[in-house]
Amino acid sequence: MKARVTVTLKSGVLDPQGKAIEGALKSLGIEGVSSVRQGKVFDIELASKDKKAAESALKNACEKLLANTVIENYRVEVIG
Amino acid sequence: MKSAVLVFPGSNREGDVARALTRITGYAPAMVWHADTALPEGTDLVVLPGGFSYGDYLRCGAIAGRAPIMDAVQAHAKKGGLVLGICNGFQILCEAGLLPGVLMRNAQLKFMCHDVFLRVERSDTPFTRRYNAGDVIRVPVAHGEGNYIADAETIARLEGEGLVLFRYTSPEGKLDEAYNFNGATNAIAGILSDKLNVLGLMPHPENHIDAAIGPTDGRGLFESVKAALAA
Numbered sequence: 001m002k003a004r005v006t007v008t009l010k011s012g013v014l015d016p017q018g019k020a021i022e023g024a025l026k027s028l029g030i031e032g033v034s035s036v037r038q039g040k041v042f043d044i045e046l047a048s049k050d051k052k053a054a055e056s057a058l059k060n061a062c063e064k065l066l067a068n069t070v071i072e073n074y075r076v077e078v079i080g
Numbered sequence: 081m082k083s084a085v086l087v088f089p090g091s092n093r094e095g096d097v098a099r100a101l102t103r104i105t106g107y108a109p110a111m112v113w114h115a116d117t118a119l120p121e122g123t124d125l126v127v128l129p130g131g132f133s134y135g136d137y138l139r140c141g142a143i144a145g146r147a148p149i150m151d152a153v154q155a156h157a158k159k160g161g162l163v164l165g166i167c168n169g170f171q172i173l174c175e176a177g178l179l180p181g182v183l184m185r186n187a188q189l190k191f192m193c194h195d196v197f198l199r200v201e202r203s204d205t206p207f208t209r210r211y212n213a214g215d216v217i218r219v220p221v222a223h224g225e226g227n228y229i230a231d232a233e234t235i236a237r238l239e240g241e242g243l244v245l246f247r248y249t250s251p252e253g254k255l256d257e258a259y260n261f262n263g264a265t266n267a268i269a270g271i272l273s274d275k276l277n278v279l280g281l282m283p284h285p286e287n288h289i290d291a292a293i294g295p296t297d298g299r300g301l302f303e304s305v306k307a308a309l310a311a
Binding site: 017 | 146
């Protein structure tokens with residue numbers, strides 16, 4: 001079973017890396033960029049065949065390690 | 081006094097802090113590998129040194145904060161034992177939940193490596209009893225992620241309970257954004273746990289202990305710990 005975990009900064013948390021990327025995109029002349037926030041994507045393969053169990057394990061993984069919930073949100077998608 | 085310096089893959093200041101402890105307290109620390117599950121019997125002080133544990137993968141200190149030895153460090157802190165986290169060690173303590181908040185990328189995005197001035201906010205702690213409140217000390221920093229942030233409630237609690245121990249200031253001890261080089265909330269350079277037994281700070285007091293190479297303002301921290309443990 002495959003899953004994707006996306007970790008993003010909470011709104012309001014300063015993201016200097018996103019700001020630097022935003023500046024670089026603007027300097028490349030890419031139009032219409034009003035804001036960039038950088039995040040992380042984890043593609044994870046699980047032995048489990050049970051979707052509920054996989055989601056629960058990944059949520060636990062996010063709370064314990066993948067995300068720092070002081071500053072980050074996470075989203076778990078089990079792709080199947 | 082018995083101290084233990086934790087060594088993670090990618091730690092690089094463990095030798096500096098071991099040297100400072102040996103020279104100032106008179107006792108060489110035990111070097112404890114991250115995969116161990118117990119601290120040496122009778123450990124008084126645990127030090128998490130600077131460096132780049134696990135190459136700063138995922139987030140600075142995130143993987144080290146869950147290393148096998150950390151359960152023993154949590155237990156040591158819980159029973160009131162002293163814990164000192166310097167630089168990456170501070171990041172690890174935050175990731176492990178022993179201190180609140182997070183150290184984010186420096187506001188100007190640069191790795192900063194130079195001396196800074198710190199105001200000592202209180203002297204009635206195990207880490208600062210050999211300083212006076214209001215003293216300004218000169219110590220070096222070397223980090224890319226030292227911009228301390230926490231939610232507004234946590235900041236209010238830290239400030240209200242006097243848990244901010246060091247702040248970046250001018251050489252005269254004045255708060256000035258020009259000296260808050262990494263953008264930290266309220267110029268916070270170091271914080272204490274509720275029971276004052278866990279300290280995390282970004283600067284490196286262990287590097288300013290020898291008159292042969294410059295200022296010695298960092299000695300006071302190690303002298304304080306020695307005095308606190310002898311008391």
